[in-house]
Amino acid sequence: MGFLASIVALLFVAAAAPAANASTGDAAVLKGTWIGTYSGYSANGYKSGQEKLVITDVKGSNAKGTWQYRSSANKKWSKPKPMTLAIFDQEETSGGGLTDYISGGDELGIYTGKYDSSDDSLIFAYVSQSQDVLTLTLDLKRKK
Numbered sequence: 001m002g003f004l005a006s007i008v009a010l011l012f013v014a015a016a017a018p019a020a021n022a023s024t025g026d027a028a029v030l031k032g033t034w035i036g037t038y039s040g041y042s043a044n045g046y047k048s049g050q051e052k053l054v055i056t057d058v059k060g061s062n063a064k065g066t067w068q069y070r071s072s073a074n075k076k077w078s079k080p081k082p083m084t085l086a087i088f089d090q091e092e093t094s095g096g097g098l099t100d101y102i103s104g105g106d107e108l109g110i111y112t113g114k115y116d117s118s119d120d121s122l123i124f125a126y127v128s129q130s131q132d133v134l135t136l137t138l139d140l141k142r143k144k
Helices: 002-021
Strands: 032-042 045-059 062-071 081-092 098-106 108-118 120-129 137-141
Touching: 032 120, 045 137, 081 108
Parallel strands: none
Antiparallel strands: 032 045, 032 137, 045 062, 062 081, 081 098, 098 108, 108 120, 120 137
């Protein structure tokens, strides 16, 4: 019976060890203006253009700001709309940098992606909740 209890205790310790190393990350890395491209499909066909995120407030692993877009045919940015993001996991890369995994949302959809410190970039997949079944990829760089 003591042997069985030792095995069970060892399994609990082994299962708890990865959780102790988990980190939500610091959303301060997201603060600033990010500009890049978007592309993908909706029910109406292929879409592409530019996306701009402006992250103004951060606290712990959470951030908030606005997003705007402009299509390939339009030079004017859309009106800013609110969005929120959260860093839910962080991982060290083989080169010693960090990758922060991010999820978030706005009034129209959900963002899932990552921040890569090695090239200061945000990469997102975006899925709308609306009936036009919009799905995009976003590739953004911090505006200096």
